[in-house]
Amino acid sequence: MLKQNLNLTVDKKLAKKAKYLVIADALRQAIKEGQVAPTEALPSARKLAQQLAVNRHTIMAALAELVAQGWVEAKERSGYRVVENLPIQTSLATKKVHQASKDFDWKFRLKQNLPVTPKIKASQYPYNFSGGQPDIRKFPFDEFKSHFAQTCQRPKIDNLSYGDSRGEAELINEISTYLRRVRSITDKELMICNGSQEALYMIAQLLLQPGDKVAVEQLGYPPAWAAFERTGAELTAIKQDERGIVPEHLAQVLAQGKVKLLYLTPLHQYPTTVSLDISRRMQIYQLAQQYGVAIVEDDYDHEFHYDSQPIAPMAADDPAGLVIYISTFSKLMFGGARIGYVVANNVLIEQIAAYKMLMNHKSNVLVQQTVAKWMQQGGFEGHLRRMTRLYQKRRDFMVLQLKSYQDKGLPIHFVVPAGGMAIWLDTGKSIVGLKEKLMAEQVYVQTELEFNRFKALPDKEYRFIRLGFAAMNEAEVEQGLSIVMEALYGKNLRVL
Ligand SMILES: Cc1ncc(COP(=O)(O)O)c(C=O)c1O
Incomplete structure (x- = not known):
């Protein structure tokens, strides 16, 4: 039987979509709603053209589209009918198969079971006292936009492909010059990472194994700890007071052996904000050298120091080359920029770059080039x-x-x-x-x-x-x- 009338809702908001596709959508919806049943014939093309006040060719194109999608079939001399098995049923069947796979024991298959905790978004709170949060509302987006436009107007085609995982030479150069000036860091190599968290993760993967120990400040930065522990290494807390970590306690811990890494936030201890005393820095450095322990120095917010020049980092006076220095643009810009860097001796940087290649090839090139321009043209300093x-x-x-x-x-x-x-x-x-x-x-x-x-x-x-x-x-x-x-x-x- 030929269906005489369908109640078709043509969505006028889809003005940019071709008319025949909008009509195909409306017909498909009518079929889904059961206005016309499987195997039942659709109204004739002429009737539909009249009803919708469009050309008959437009209706034919809509019907052809539905045939291609498997909703209707053309029957010789009797027009178009709804197919016997709707695509919707096929997709339901597929869904059932997927549901069955829910029983698949992923927990059993997983090599590691990471803790999955609901992420609290501090930025959603009207009063957000989250400790290291910059005021993103003050970021000069217009200025940044013009640098981004420049980057896109004259794209460096070669760099936009895969390649060197250390990062964009221009940005490496800018940050190295900046660090030489403000943090007195020289004679080391720098590479760009997807935030300093990526650097911490790669350092941990390259240097630690189960049974190793990592000495950390008793109060500290949990994301760094999590990256270290993921390798099977164990954390050992070093006592701290109002002058930073206590070298005598560190000496005791190191004497017990197995410590491979010491993770420190010397300038503004995280979370207590205490600066590690200069004489203690020397003691700590000597101990690290004596026991062959690498130091990861996280200088995460050195830019913001108010009453005097900040104390130079441990990486600035590192004759044995055992300090791995990391920092970030997350405070200067925002965490979502995902620009961080690691500075260390060439042998280690080569290995970190090789590891990054395995993980994600390289960090976002357009953003790196834009930040480099922002730095070259003085916007960064002004901000x-x-x-x-x-x-x-x-x-x-x-x-x-x-x-x-x-x-x-x-x-x-x-x-x-x-x-x-x-x-x-x-x-x-x-x-x-x-x-x-x-x-x-x-x-x-x-x-x-x-x-x-x-x-x-x-x-x-x-x-x-x-x-x-x-x-x-x-x-x-x-x-x-x-x-x-x-x-x-x-x-x-x-x-x-
Ligand atoms: C101690 C410490 N290290 C590093 C970071 C920055 O991490 P990322 O560069 O991965 O955003 C933060 C940011 O909150 C931090 O507080």
Whole structure:
């Protein structure tokens, strides 16, 4: 029987799509809805053309499209019919097969079972005190866009293909010159990575194996620890105080053997912000040399130092060549830029480059070339100057705010950090449960619990939080802090 009428919905929003395809969509939808059943004939092309006020050729093209997709078939002299087995049924059948494969035991097949935790997005919180977060709203996107346009107008065709995994020569050159000037690092090779996390991962894979130990600061950066542990190596915590890690404790740990790597954040210790004392640096370096231990120096936010020149990194005075220096553009730009770098001796850089080739060939060339232009033409320096001034003001503002709470009698304590993007605050109270409580109030903070995996501190009370001051303006900091203080001390402290 020939179907006389179909209720067809032609989507007018699809103006850019060819008319016959829009009509094919509408017919397919009518079939899916069961307006016309399998094996039943469709209205004639003439009728459809009349109904939709289009040319008959357009209808014929739509029907041909549906034939090609397997929804209808042409029957000689009797027009078009819906096929007996709709493609939708075939796809349901395939789905069933897929469902059956759900029983496949991937857990059993996996060599390693990585912890899968729901990722909390700190940036979604209106009051985001996340420690190393820059104010991305202040990034000069227009300026960057013009460099990006230049990169695309005169593409370097050769570089856009596969090739050297160390990164774009222009960018390597710019960053090396910059590091020579601001961090006194010379006589080492530099390569670009997909953020410093990739560098940490590759270093771990190349240097560590099960049974090895990695000495780390007792409070530290969990993503680095995770990369080290993934190799089967074990972490050993080194005690730290207000001058950084304690060399005497490091000496004891190294004397027990098996330590292959020492991971440090000497300039602004993560998370406490303490700068590692110069005399301790020398002791630590000598110990590392004595026991043949490589040092990974993570100089993640050296750009932001306010009251004086930052102390030169350990990599600047490395006669034995045992320091592997890493840093990032995640604070200067934003984490999603995924530009980091590793600086080390040539033998190691060659190996890291070979490892990167295995993983992902090279980092994004267009972004590297754009950043290189941004640096060559002075935009980078200007942005850095502006952000340093701004973050210094924001640090000072947060310090004033915290002092005002001290004046109100709250037993909070902190040392004003000479640089970085966060304050390490002793709240004077246990912070267990504080993070969750604040999240319910739209405030994101990181607490000491997140930075301390070494719970071998029996009667220790966790009291510290890390308060990032760079990402928010003064009003946001004032309001956010008042929520934090009220959550800790009640007393109606909120200013909103
Ligand atoms: C201690 C430390 N190292 C490294 C990084 C940067 O990592 P990436 O370059 O992978 O973004 C951060 C950023 O939060 C950090 O805090």
